[in-house]
Amino acid sequence: MEKISNDADTLEMLDARYLMHPFTDARANLQGGSMVIDRGEGIFVYDSSGKKYLEAVAGLWSVGLGFSERRLIDAAVRQMEKLPYYHTFTKKSHAPQIELAARLIEMAPVPMSKAFFTNSGSEANDTAIKMIWYRSNAMGEEKRKKIISRKRGYHGITIAAASLTGISVDHQSFDLPLPGFLHVTAPHYYREGQEGESEDAFSTRLVNEIEALILAEGPETVAAFFAEPVMGAGGVIVPPDGYWEKLQPILKKYGIILVADEVICGFGRTGCMFGSQTFGIEPDMMILSKQLSSSYLPISAILMNDMVFEPIADESHAIGAFAHGFTNGGNPTAAAVAIEVLNIMEERDLMAHIKDVSIHFQARLRALGMSSTLVGEARGVGLIGALELVTDKVARSSAWPVGQLAGYAFNLLENKGVIARVMGDTLAFSPPLIITREQVDMIFDRVEQVLVQVENEIRSGKFQ
Ligand SMILES: Cc1ncc(COP(=O)(O)O)c(C=O)c1O
Numbered sequence: 001m002e003k004i005s006n007d008a009d010t011l012e013m014l015d016a017r018y019l020m021h022p023f024t025d026a027r028a029n030l031q032g033g034s035m036v037i038d039r040g041e042g043i044f045v046y047d048s049s050g051k052k053y054l055e056a057v058a059g060l061w062s063v064g065l066g067f068s069e070r071r072l073i074d075a076a077v078r079q080m081e082k083l084p085y086y087h088t089f090t091k092k093s094h095a096p097q098i099e100l101a102a103r104l105i106e107m108a109p110v111p112m113s114k115a116f117f118t119n120s121g122s123e124a125n126d127t128a129i130k131m132i133w134y135r136s137n138a139m140g141e142e143k144r145k146k147i148i149s150r151k152r153g154y155h156g157i158t159i160a161a162a163s164l165t166g167i168s169v170d171h172q173s174f175d176l177p178l179p180g181f182l183h184v185t186a187p188h189y190y191r192e193g194q195e196g197e198s199e200d201a202f203s204t205r206l207v208n209e210i211e212a213l214i215l216a217e218g219p220e221t222v223a224a225f226f227a228e229p230v231m232g233a234g235g236v237i238v239p240p241d242g243y244w245e246k247l248q249p250i251l252k253k254y255g256i257i258l259v260a261d262e263v264i265c266g267f268g269r270t271g272c273m274f275g276s277q278t279f280g281i282e283p284d285m286m287i288l289s290k291q292l293s294s295s296y297l298p299i300s301a302i303l304m305n306d307m308v309f310e311p312i313a314d315e316s317h318a319i320g321a322f323a324h325g326f327t328n329g330g331n332p333t334a335a336a337v338a339i340e341v342l343n344i345m346e347e348r349d350l351m352a353h354i355k356d357v358s359i360h361f362q363a364r365l366r367a368l369g370m371s372s373t374l375v376g377e378a379r380g381v382g383l384i385g386a387l388e389l390v391t392d393k394v395a396r397s398s399a400w401p402v403g404q405l406a407g408y409a410f411n412l413l414e415n416k417g418v419i420a421r422v423m424g425d426t427l428a429f430s431p432p433l434i435i436t437r438e439q440v441d442m443i444f445d446r447v448e449q450v451l452v453q454v455e456n457e458i459r460s461g462k463f464q
Contacts, residue, residue: 011036040067043432056429056443057421061264062290064433072296079336096335109277112303117330121263121289122156124300129160132224138315149226152186152234189240190377203242211250219254229275232264235426236386244279259285267291268354271382292338299334358382360437364444372451384430412450
């Protein structure tokens with residue numbers, strides 16, 4: 001294995017032979033395997049041939065503190081030496097999970113009562129759904145089980161979380177979504193706004209659509225509304241003016257639980273500690289993961305307020321137990337790493353750094369919206385942003401099949417040593433939160449070069 005891991009071609013060959021990858025064309029991977037990443041340093045990663053890349057999406061929007069934070073490694077080692085594993089089933093507990101729960105409840109933007117730990121965003125969303133159904137039964141509202149989420153929302157891939165997700169490829173051939181999962185229009189003004197409609201009027205229309213759906217289904221059957229403060233994997237969609245302000249009273253009116261999926265937005269991504277703060281959202285439940293541990297170890301959390309917790313507590317008392325949990329939920333080593341992430345964020349005043357560097361990040365992103373004929377919309381907030389590519393800015397369309405333009409730009413960018421994310425014809429950026437202004441320039445200087453190259457190739461007929 002020593003010899004093999006020094007040989008990039010061989011590793012790729014072994015990858016093709018032995019691995020089936022998530023979100024990858026399994027047939028195509030048989031031809032040559034995937035890019036093998038060997039090591040990380042700060043906001044950079046190196047592939048197995050030694051080529052250096054600026055990781056402009058922080059892995060999967062998740063490695064907030066970069067790829068070589070010594071303190072996180074030391075925190076994991078310290079905890080592993082003391083107690084590498086213990087569970088929290090059947091009235092057992094351990095200090096890292098208790099401390100992390102207390103810290104998260106303390107930092108929550110609205111009063112929260114309890115934390116429950118899981119291992120991934122998908123598990124956390126599945127758990128939240130089960131809690132919500134359990135609560136409805138506890139309250140004698142057995143019909144209140146339907147869940148509303150948004151088209152283009154991403155909430156994960158387990159059976160219930162994938163049902164929440166509003167992206168068709170995540171349902172196709174999986175026989176999903178499950179019944180009772182309802183999807184409403186994505187709050188994307190650029191794509192969904194009507195001619196002459198103001199952003200505020202667009203928000204009113206979407207909220208009216210949601211209320212009409214609730215009334216058509218029967219308010220007594222609708223249990224919860226799940227949403228990301230900023231939609232990530234659906235294309236970095238920042239909600240329009242007035243959306244959350246108008247929506248929340250409607251949910252309250254019908255007794256519908258609001259769940260903020262902060263898996264991407266949490267821990268600084270949108271310029272506040274939580275996306276809920278950036279957009280004035282007051283959730284009853286919050287879903288946290290990814291930057292919670294800077295993704296060094298798997299961990300996720302559900303926070304819930306008393307309105308959610310109290311009926312669940314009663315029901316579990318009547319039954320004898322809340323019969324749900326994962327062997328590794330809140331693993332002490334993962335929890336110790338998450339605590340250290342919070343320590344680092346506090347000690348280094350990372351929020352001040354994010355506020356400062358994101359001004360430059362957003363300015364560079366939006367400048368491309370003005371300067372490039374290929375950018376239909378430049379959008380984002382804090383340290384998350386996207387460029388939606390078109391060839392006709394007025395018609396907001398591309399002359400090529402969906403994905404061809406951005407896919408080509410994405411490959412050119414990768415050749416230049418920048419890893420972005422491509423979703424349809426949208427290029428997304430969500431770099432580690434420790435990125436500097438100079439490193440922001442490294443990303444957008446190269447993006448600019450790539451867009452100019454693609455413009456030239458379109459003009460000369462080379463890009464077909
Ligand atoms: C908003 C959101 N929720 C949930 C998930 C699912 O998380 P995981 O991949 O850890 O299951 C993701 C993953 O990208 C996400 O972006």
